[in-house]
Every structure is written in structure tokens, then in C-alpha cells.
Amino acid sequence: MRTPIIAGNWKLHMNPEQTVEFVKAVSAKLPESSKVESLICAPAVDLDALRKAAEGTNLHVGAENAYFEEEGAFTGETSPKVLKEMGIQYCIIGHSERRGYFHETDEDINKKAKALFANGVTPIICCGESLETREANKQEEWVVSQIKAALKDLSAEQVSSLVIAYEPIWAIGTGKTASSDQAEEMCKTIRETVKDLYNEETAENVRIQYGGSVKPANVKELMAKPNIDGGLVGGASLDPESYLALVNYQD
Numbered sequence: 001m002r003t004p005i006i007a008g009n010w011k012l013h014m015n016p017e018q019t020v021e022f023v024k025a026v027s028a029k030l031p032e033s034s035k036v037e038s039l040i041c042a043p044a045v046d047l048d049a050l051r052k053a054a055e056g057t058n059l060h061v062g063a064e065n066a067y068f069e070e071e072g073a074f075t076g077e078t079s080p081k082v083l084k085e086m087g088i089q090y091c092i093i094g095h096s097e098r099r100g101y102f103h104e105t106d107e108d109i110n111k112k113a114k115a116l117f118a119n120g121v122t123p124i125i126c127c128g129e130s131l132e133t134r135e136a137n138k139q140e141e142w143v144v145s146q147i148k149a150a151l152k153d154l155s156a157e158q159v160s161s162l163v164i165a166y167e168p169i170w171a172i173g174t175g176k177t178a179s180s181d182q183a184e185e186m187c188k189t190i191r192e193t194v195k196d197l198y199n200e201e202t203a204e205n206v207r208i209q210y211g212g213s214v215k216p217a218n219v220k221e222l223m224a225k226p227n228i229d230g231g232l233v234g235g236a237s238l239d240p241e242s243y244l245a246l247v248n249y250q251d
């Protein structure tokens with residue numbers, strides 16, 4: 001059985017003090033990790049505070065990005081090796097904002113996935129189509145091609161352990177959620193792609209999140225779908241009450 005994973009992606013919000021306040025506000029009310037994994041992915045400058053504040057709680061900690069090199073002359077980048085040393089468990093890669101504003105390619109994302117695995121950090125690999133691609137009804141081939149490129153040369157064991165986040169760009173921060181049927185349809189396609197590339201067991205193990213205007217009001221319906229194992233949540237993860245409503249969607 002796949003453990004559901006609800007992750008906040010704070011993007012460029014929150015400072016270390018606010019991070020500690022947030023953890024204080026949520027820590028006592030988080031579900032058991034065996035029931036739902038509660039994760040916050042925070043800006044690199046907040047990770048030390050987040051990891052320390054989350055110690056001994058059911059809150060898991062992730063980064064929003066990392067580079068594919070561990071060290072060297074790469075000004076401004078975040079090392080996957082240092083993430084590991086800091087005790088960071090997850091790292092988002094290939095978010096559409098990174099692909100769009102920072103020109104990250106499928107090849108970069110594949111290299112980042114390998115670098116994270118080399119350092120024992122679990123990647124959350126994002127994929128998703130633009131409105132233009134959906135209107136042209138090309139969303140499936142677009143997402144399948146992103147997945148194939150991101151997973152290139154990864155082992156079945158690695159793919160079993162990672163997380164894929166389907167985030168249609170037209171649903172991010174727009175208040176326009178994909179319908180639960182649209183989200184399920186693509187998450188199912190992603191799982192079938194993993195089965196074609198690897199095997200049934202790997203496809204059954206890989207966790208697939210939906211992201212794009214997930215809110216307390218729609219999380220339950222999304223999570224009821226058989227191929228949706230979690231949410232990657234931007235705006236609604238910044239407020240403690242809203243975050244708690246998301247991670248406790250089973251109550």
C-alpha cells in the first residue's frame with residue numbers, strides 16, 4: 001500500500017522565524033506518518049530552521065530545488081550532498097516555475113534526480129502541460145515525454161521510491177483546479193508509463209501527487225481517486241490551519 005503524501009511547496013515565501021512559528025502551530029496536530037506523510041518543502045534559506053523545528057514531530061522536510069553537482073564553482077546553487085548532511089529527506093525538481101523562469105530542461109531534471117539519489121535524498125519530480133498544450137489535446141504525449149526523460153537510466157528500485165507530481169501549469173495559482181477526473185486520468189497515464197518503462201511492481205509502488213490549486217475544500221475528492229497518492233500544494237500550504245486541514249483530510 002502506498003502511504004499518501006501531502007506536501008507544501010512554499011515557493012519564495014516565509015523566513016526562518018515564520019518557519020519556526022508555522023511548525024509550532026502545526027506540530028501537535030499532524031497525522032501519524034504511517035497514515036499520511038506530512039511534508040513541507042521550503043526555500044533553502046529556511047531549511048536549517050525547518051529541520052530543527054520539525055525534529056521529533058511527524059513533519060517531514062524537503063527542499064524546493066537542488067543542483068546536479070555536489071560542489072564547485074556554481075554560484076548560487078544548492079548542493080544535494082549538503083541537503084543530505086542537513087537531514088533533508090525530499091527535494092522537488094523540475095517544477096514548472098523552474099522550467100519556465102530558469103530554463104531547466106528535461107536533461108537537467110534527469111541529472112538532478114541522479115544526483116539526489118546518489119546522496120540519499122528522494123526526488124519529487126514535477127511534470128505538467130501548459131494550457132496551450134491541453135487545448136491542442138497533446139497533454140498526454142507531453143507528460144509522458146517529460147516522465148521518460150526524467151526517469152532515464154534510473155533503476156526500478158529508485159523509481160519505486162520516488163514521487164512524481166502532476167501539476168498542469170494552467171491550474172497553478174489560478175484557483176482553477178483540474179477536475180478530479182482530469183487529474184486522475186493523467187496520474188493513471190503516468191502510472192501506466194512507469195509500468196511500460198519498468199514493471200507492474202514499480203508502477204504500484206511509485207507515489208503520484210496532483211498539484212494545482214489544491215485546497216482543503218477539494219483535497220478529499222482528489223485523494224479519493226485510485227491513482228492520486230498525494231498533493232503538492234502551494235498557496236494553501238502557507239497557513240497552518242489550512243495545511244492541517246489538508247494533511248488531516250481523512251478525518
Ligand SMILES: O=C(CO)COP(=O)(O)O
Nearest residue numbers: 009172173212213234235
Ligand atoms: O505549484 C504548485 C505546487 O508546487 C501549486 O501551487 P498552488 O497550490 O498555489 O496552485
